[in-house]
Amino acid sequence: MKLAPTPEQHAALKATLALCNAGANTVAQYAHTATDRRPFALQKHVYAHLKASGLSAQPAIRVIKKVADAYTTRQANLTNGNYGPPGSKRYTKIVGKPIMFRQHAGQPFDDRCLSWQIDQSTVSVWTTAGRLRGVGFVCAPWQLKLLTARKGESDLVFRDGHFYLHATVDTDTPPPLIPADDPSGWLGVDLGIVNLAVTTADDPTDLDVRWSGGAVTARRKRNQTLRCALQRVGSKSAKRKLKTRRRKETRYVTDINHQLSKMIVAQAQRTGQGIAVEDLSGIRDRVRLARRQRQQLHSWAFAQLRDQITYKAQAAGLPVVMINPRNTSRTCHRCGSCATANRPSQALFRCRSCGWSGHADQNAALNIAALGHKNYRAAQSTVPKAATPLAAS
Structure with missing residues (x-):
């Protein structure tokens, strides 16, 4: 306020x-x-x-x-x-x-x-x-x-x-809306650098890209260029300018993540689906990237986006499941074949086993949705059921 x-x-x-x-x-x-x-x-x-x-x-x-x-x-x-x-x-x-x-x-x-x-x-x-x-x-x-x-x-x-x-x-959280007991009851969200988020579309044959890297990446590169120039100057005025720029860049990232998480939750709420998001915790230590991609990966607040999706989904009564992203980008969602050769480029996925081809991020989102369904059912099966009351004698 x-x-x-x-x-x-x-x-x-x-x-x-x-x-x-x-x-x-x-x-x-x-x-x-x-x-x-x-x-x-x-x-x-x-x-x-x-x-x-x-x-x-x-x-x-x-x-x-x-x-x-x-x-x-x-x-x-x-x-x-x-x-x-x-x-x-x-x-x-x-x-x-x-x-x-x-x-x-x-x-x-x-x-x-x-x-x-x-x-x-x-x-x-x-x-x-x-x-x-x-x-x-x-x-x-x-x-x-x-x-x-x-x-x-x-x-x-x-x-x-x-x-x-x-x-x-503090507000009361509505009771969770349990999605249908089938894989289509989950919305898969694949996070990345070129495309910040790709979700499984209403029509599985369509590609639903949220905030592709075009304008966002261009702005981040301009910010990096200006930041490097100010750091080379090193004067007091340059440091004050850097402080102002840092706040501005932080607000920009937060605003994009808010828009992105709001659209994802709205799509899941409209279709009555749960949300499966890949957990990128520790990815900076696990993944090796080219020098030009390191700054993009290390500067985007993926954890903030995940947290925003989680609390907004909970407020809407939607379950959220975190998925290990291991092999989701190289596994065919149709036949389950896993191979590095299945992904000849960043955008293209072509299964060497069944021949299915399509956008690589869309394929990963479908895999994440299937894992969300599987993990959610496994978690529900471990919840102890309430004891049945004994009949009165």
């Missing part, structure tokens, strides 16, 4: 973020050398200092929790190897310095610090200048309706000179 504060409220909110993040940096300095970084353990040592700096009780606790969560996230990234192996230059650099927060970084507030007046489109929030009441916010009617299901914390975010509130909304 975008806030619409008065100039006085804007100054108070900005000062509040500055004080909260200054306190968070103090806590982070202590937590860097502490052996126990749990929120309650940190609170014993830094709570009095935060109170003396001007923070009230509940905001001080939220600051401590924010720091503890940041260190937990960093440790998870270190454990998963996202910063390189132990002993590497990047790993050592990350471990050797405390976490620091920007002056106006986001700050979480619970219901004691921030309350919503949905009928008036205002919020009441704690600040260093006291409790601000009647801070307006603007949103679409459908967002206002969703706010009635809001639960938990709200994050105050300052970006590009404007304040926003990120609110978490």
